[in-house]
Amino acid sequence: MLHLTHFTLKFCPRRVSHFSKCAVSLDNRAIYRDNEALANEAETYRRRRKTEWKRRQGGQNFLDHLIINIRGGKGGDGCAAFHREKFLPFGPPSGGNGGRGGDVYIQPTTELTTLNSVAKRVRGENGGNGQGTWQNGKNGSPLVIRVPVGTIVRQLPRDDPRTAKDEWDAEAESLEGLEPAEKQAKMRDNRWVHYPRYSESNVERDSFIEAEQVLYKQERERRYARRKREIEEPIYLDLDKEVELEDDPNSPLGLPRKDGLGHLVALGGQGGVGNPHFLTQENRSPKFATRGHEGDRVTLSLELKLLADIGLVGVPNAGKSTLLRALTGGRAKTEVAGYAFTTLNPVVGVVRVAQDGSFEGGLSEGMVHDETLIEEAQIKAQMEEGAFADALTRNQQNNSDSLDRGYGHGHSFDIVERFRFTIADNPGLISKASENVVYVVDFSVPAPWDDIAVLRDELEQYLPGMSRKARMVIANKADLLAGDGDPASVEEAKLKLTRLEEFVAREMSVLDEQGDTRYLDVVPISAKFSQNLKKAVGLMEKYVVEAREAVREKESSTSDDSDWF
Template sequence: MQFIDQAEIEVEAGKGGDGIVAFRREKYVPAGGPSGGNGGRGGSVILVAVENLQTLLDFKYAHRFKAKDGDRGGPSNRTGAAGSDLPIEVPCGTAVYDAETGELLGDLVEPEQTLCVAMGGKGGLGNKHFLSNNNRAPEYALPGLPGERRSLRLELKLLAEVGIIGLPNAGKSTLIAALSAARPKVADYPFTTLVPNLGVVRKPTGDGTVFADIPGLIEGAHQGAGLGHDFLRHIERTRLLLHLVDVTADPIADYQTIQQELQAYGRGLADRPQILALNKVDAVDQETAEAIAQQLETVSQTKVFPISAVTRKGLEELLQQIWSTLDQFTSTQPSAQRGEQTVTG
């Protein structure tokens, strides 16, 4: 399945039905009055978040969506049928923007959460509404109003508790494969991972926690360099960042590069809780690994966890720290980083 996390669509609500001009023409009713009914309202366009979608791929092929128009009114004061609303399914985690103004219209996080993005037009009034003492036989009615039209930009931001970040070849895909049932592509060249990978890691209690392997960031990612500009948005919803640093590269410089990119991107990513892991310690001797870990702790002012995703060395201690941090963070800020909100149409 192709991973698409951005799309632009055109939506148009239904036009309201026209009111009509009609008069009562009944036997034994000598003074029949106006009886033109109102038009029905047009259908609205409503986005619905669903769990069984993980990509915006459907919108690569379908860009225009239009709800049904309302029916015109009928005689005998009958109101026309309303146009049916048009529901459009999107993945949970979809942020909806007005493509012209850039305004955030809604953030669909929870399953079955809805957002009305185009309101149907009101039905026109029939001539019965214009009856007055001065006008006993109005011969005019109002047309229905057009429905709203909008250009929308959809952005999918993955819903993961833990985002795994680091430079290319830091071992992110190997780690998520070691911790979960996910089987991302793993190779010894940069940018092996071209799309985010999700894996569910089980807590000791049996609950599942979603980890996201974010494609490699490089210097200048916030400005469009590498793959980072496309996928930095997926870190926005994570509660915790797991920062992997390759012990066989230049750990200090690599750490500082990622921190600078998070700071430059903004949106609070630099202030997000982080756990720092020094990966591939199986590739160097223990004395070297300990010395580098000590240097990294001095620079980062945080505890460093030496690990090897290949041999699984240090993973249990790392997971314990992750669970402990998530539990603390959840108790103080249960939904702040997930962007949870109630969206109504």
């Protein structure tokens, strides 16, 4: 092998070079011809990678409560150095100071709907160490934790077992079991930087002993101030909206800042000082510097106050949990059980809509979302006309679109995500938990309109004015409208749907904030067989967009009015 390589390099260098140039030329011409196609392919690949990344960041499951440990960045160490240059072999002390550690902020944003993207352990950037010739270290960049609007932030007390130890408690734990001399040596190593080969002689100098006493005194004062602040003014933030933060550079911990970063929750540590700081008349050649301080350590509880964009309201066994599974592609971990909408354990899922209007659950329309086994003959339906004209049966989907597009049971959502919103089966847990309410009724019962009236009255008793947020009536279990069964039953189901639509238009219209009458949409579906869900998702997306735009306009008008004062 070595001989063959040597032979090629010795006798064929020009020929190899010629072939290489030809290959490069052909490649360039091919790239030039297919440049547009390659660019489109690269863009598609990039967008798919971005969608996959967003899903891995926590878009699959909803999370509304989280405990996080935050640590501000550590300050950089000071430097013990002396200036040296030509004809100046013994220059003055020239060690620079360490940079300040990065602060940690919390910023509410409407772009997020879940706490899944928040890390459980957050640490600010450390400051840079000082260097010789009076070069100070770089300050650590601030770190911003982005959370959804509607997050409540609480600082856990020190006696809570989930609270992380501060730097002093952590140091005390690391010193357990050591001899007094070893403890003192380790504590000094955590606080001081010595000039090379002078660590032993420094600790015996009076100047170092005095500086060490001052350092411990400052440390005790800093520890007392932090403990007092944690007891008297613990962090509590109600991030209910995005606001323009006030300009206050001296704002204490937890108050807003106008630097666009959010609310300050953890301060970075101060940087250590270089050896010029200890220059005195008695000590003209200080050979020690201090290390940077640790940043604040806090443990925060994050809890979402606003649960979802869309809230489902329905009587027991109306199919809310089945509908939520179908809309989220089975990712929402719902419990199929009979409970009222005021349950204290709501289930929230994320609905992701693609560029073409399809959604993750809709990629496998026809999949049975139920705990019971049913016969294949029960799910056959002919969709030539009727209310489900745009929905396919299970067999039709498996033989057409799903297979052509590479999807099926167990597929992955591998198309570009365009829009997402959250949906919960119980909006009545917290006031203003959902800006849009959707009634879910069982269409198979003799009088589904009676259930709607009951739900409206229950909402008003729970919170007056909440029924005005209703936007849609979903008639679930409307399988007969797909054309399955005998013609008489299908015709009876169509008449029932007409009567339901007339009742909703006559009895369920609401007045919006402008005083205009708004009529509810009526959409018959079969959540169990994933039929006609695309139409429901399209309307839900419309409601969410309108609600978010209304909130932005309201905040904008409020901000404009405040400028006059």
